[in-house]
Amino acid sequence: MSHKISEYFANDPPSFFDELANKPKGKDLPPEGGSSSASNTSTAASMMSNTFTGFFQPPEYVETPEAGEDSVKVSDDVRNLWELPRENEPPGKLIMPGIHLQNDLVDPISVAVTQHLGEAELSYRKILRVDDVTQDERGLRTLIHAGCYRTAVNLTGRLLTIYGQGYGRSGQPAKHSPHSLQLWFTRLALLAKLGEFELLNAEAEPFGQLTSPDVFYDFYPEMYNGKSGSIACFSFRLLLAELPIYLGKPHVALDRLSELHVTTREIKEHYTNLRNNTADEFWQRRCERVLHSIINCGLMMKKFSMIDDIMEGTLLKRSSLSKEDRRSLYSAWGRIYLQIGDIFGAEQKIAVSRRLREINSSPDLRDLVDKGLIAVAKNDFPEAYVIFQKALHLDTGNTMILNNMGVCLLYAGKLKDAINLYERAINLNPQKSLNESLLVNLSTLYELESNNSKAKKYNLLRLINRYKPDLNISIEICLKLQTIN
Template sequence: MAGNNATALKSNNEDVEIGEIDMNRYFNNAPSTIFSDIVVRKNPDFFDTQSHSTNQVSDYNPLSDGASTSSFFNADVLQASTASLLDTVVDRVEHSALSDTHRDTWIPSEHTRKILRSIATSAAGASHLERENLTMPGLAVQGDMPDLIKNASIHFLGEDENIHRNVRTASDVTQDERGLRNLIQAGCYRAAVNLSGRLLSIYAQGYGKINQPSKHTPHSLQLWYTRLSLLAKLRQMDVLESESKPFGNLDKPDMYFTFYPELYGTRPGSMASFAFRLLLAEIPSYYGKPKQALDNLYKLLATVNRIIANFQAGFNGEGTHAKISESDQRDALKLWTARKSRILISVINCAISMRNYILAIEILENLCNLPDWTAEQIGILRSAIGRVHLFLGDVSAAEKFFVRSNKEEKTTSIRELVDSGLMAVAQNAFQEAYSYFQSASAMDPSNVMLINNMAVCLLYTGQLRTAVWLFESVVNRNPLKSLQEPILLNMCTSYELHTTHCKQPKLHLLRQLNRYKGDAMDIQCLKLAM
């Protein structure tokens, strides 16, 4: 029930090693090192639908004009089985045995290249850089982020309720990346932000250190990547903007290995991961500047295209005539082509947030024309195009893309049932939509998103009591999975519509949050006046 941001679908991969890795999977339960892509967006990623056991739900607004379907198609309403689309492809290639030299490739600006060349040809310690050529990050806030669920529980339910709160803080885990990983896996994102601040202070990049010179390592940059990803996940936009700005586009000389010859010798490449570059490019869209984010993404895309062209020509990624084996060339092209596709996914998300649906459709169609997609992936891409057409209100165009990919198959996939449900919603046929979502839910009973879709359809058809019962049943059946902001916001709005005595059921939800969830939830979804 958030605003009409028309973005959707999100990805979850996992990490494996320091380097080019994905922290998304932190938000699954996969093991790995701390550093991996948290794919973060103010709204879920258009391509990050979890397939069957998704832990995301739709952002619907049952209070909006029933004649308008745009509010219905918010956030994860576009979910199908897209999690496997690009994210598993990119993840698999990212964690291949490709040489770090090719994985860390980046093309510096000419200004930065000259400085790095000067450092390489100077005597150790002889070069001195002006401050404007240094990256000087630091924490923008002092002290720890509070546990808002704990505070609200004490406020509304009394001190005694606090004995049921069993949530880790930054001090309850090891003060290293293992502790950070444990906090993230437990859903304690605020505590993880607090711990990241402590760890960054070791690098002289703590509070008050913005615009103060300090040394960087791949480890410190991955800590920053993790912290900024968490801040975006928690929607701490002011802090996110302040702390991300010192990094610029990660092109200052001290972002490259050759800036530190005493540590890395002549090792080429960027210390900052590609995932960090992508995150920084997207961040302006989180605080209301999608056009700036779009410009950033296209600049990123231009560099990646140059790197791909260099590998295709038999050079290394930077374009020098270093010898590269055929197998390395093939693997490098796979990696950077996958990264290019990931940038295009971000461009689509950004275009949709700007309501530039024509651009989104154009890029999706171009993606469809790329080789090596499986039939299932092509079906998912076409489904995504159809859903963007629904944003445009073009039901007939959408229907062409929702045609079943294999008509000989007797069974219908969950994605196809969801597509049919969305088509019904677009035509205000909410009872029919309910039937499609119900069929999909029968195939995947653990999919919370489908239950939410069904409940919202019931709200639109005036079956308020049944909708409330359905919301409550899914939360009571699996509180750990079902207690999510969009579900809770929809539930609390339903309570307000259902009865004037809605405070007690809201307090019951707060009690469940206090007992089952970490510290990441925004309690405003309960609509309780403090």
């Protein structure tokens, strides 16, 4: 499995910086949210909470992630370098993880369809099951690519059982390898995406912050021929540091992320002193990934002065920052000011971003989305709609833009037009447009429209049954349906 699975994190706390990480070449505004797409579960996702109230989801400020490979290629020695447990410290407790579920995760869409529509409708549900793929990494990749995240979690359970780390093995001695730790990282990342936070917390607990000696190659000299460094990938360390965010404890996450940043920066400075420019740049990017997560914590904790300090004093200070990355940062900074409610400050930052665009070039996706969000902040919904419509011409089918257009129509008093927009988007591309935020909004619009909303919601459930392997929030929340006892 790739170490880069930021695309799995649809339930991450809202992030304004993921578009800078793993940027796909040739795309102007890479949709990245790996840490975050517009959150359905966190009130921090609402940048306009004073304007958009109730259960209707606010405009989305973060695009959906699209992962890419590191553009900086380094050796394993550089990639795996990490701070070993110090000799004068007592030996750390060894990591002895285990699966906490005796049975597979159930498919909640199947359960909801059976409850509300009956067994006959369930026959139309065609998704990959664990036994439909090879029982290895290739099968895991196939499931993830198909969006069958719960099935992928179930397959990781089978594969980890082979390593002696299955159900009931928590607290039992275990040996770790790059493959076993990668399986754990993938499993925990998927649990985060699916919102299975209680299970995620229980299964992540034995790993701590990956400081135990048995997650280093040095602990197994006979197995790895003297290889040194961390067996666990950096993204695993970042996930564990961010974990308290999912549990509503951003202050704990901030402490962990700050400690992670200190270590990352020390390794970066080590390569600076060695004048190894490639390794220096590689670790610089890791430092920035941690800072992006720290800023997300800052947003949740309303530490706005800290955010300004990081943006101005660190992220924008790097001399080697490309013009396009600088432009992205100013755009992200402007959107942060919108969340704070400082429209003037947002306009200033976004104006800097706009000036960094290529001379004589037409407004691109980033420009139009920024401009549309400012219009929303000013409650000028008709103007915002026109701007988002132009953006949609540049990226047809972009659900974030479509969702924002629907919000604008609703607040401009055009309820039926908003419904028609969402329904047309779903009919044109059901796989993509059956997006959690869009579904929540459309279900809300149905309730506003008439008392006969249940039948229309059932039609949405039929579409979900046929086109969506998984959702990141429950059907009851997504479609606002009552559970049948």
